[in-house]
Amino acid sequence: MSAVAAEEAAIRQQIGKVIEGLRTKDLDVLREPYAPDVVSFDVEPPLQHVGIDAKLANWARVFEVFEKVDYELRDLTLTIGGDVAFGYAFGRLSGTMKNGVATTGMWVRVTYGLRRIDGIWRIVHDQVSVPFDILSGTGVTDLEP
Template identity: 70%
Template sequence: MTTQHEADEAKIRRHIDKIVEGLQNKDPEGLKRLYATDIVSFDVQPPLQHVGVEAKLKNWAPVFTSFESVTYEVRDLTLTVGEEVAFGHAFARLSGTLKNGTAAKGMWVRVTYCLRKIDGTWLIVHDQVSVPLDVLSGTGVVDLEP
């Protein structure tokens, strides 16, 4: 018999799978349904924070306009799930073929997800994406693999 905790964890894992599907299908409306309207996102691109679901989608827009085909991978997703709040972390990589035919290998990033159960549905209320920093040079280290 599945516990509520196990059911919630399975729902959240499926939720993260839908990010993969939304990016690979270039489906901004599908992605929009995964985030709370007031999400705060700390992504690798400036500015320091993106506030609101429209800002989050604007952050994904270059993927839809620059890529002919998109591959998005999430590895090693680890979750901690409570009754109404959950968080997780993983590694993710966006790659694919650009519209000019160039293959884009992408880079592995670290992702943290914070979710809240809102009206019975798990939604991402905060995410953070980062790369390790070489402190001496002040540059991101983008050639590491999990």
């Protein structure tokens, strides 16, 4: 395996931990891939969530609503340069809510910024967004990749 392929595999493994942590509703697993000072621009207010505790609190709110959680990531594309990398993909959170209602969720755009810290790739920034319809002033949540 080439050095670039090994780095990409390591990054994909870290992002895979996010998916695993969501599916198992395990905040300890979710903590692993993020840097302690992660800055997240998520779809929920406020405009930014700063630090791992804020990021995990955001995921904990998901677990308060969902009995069963699934997360799908499509078309993850990575660019790696030295000790920094970025990636982008389409993601969809779905599952069964605690009230018994199943939801297929919505597709969002996800961007990751990563940095190799002490030899381990960590997510230092993520951004989740939906397209915006400028005429209606609302997010468009029914698109699919």
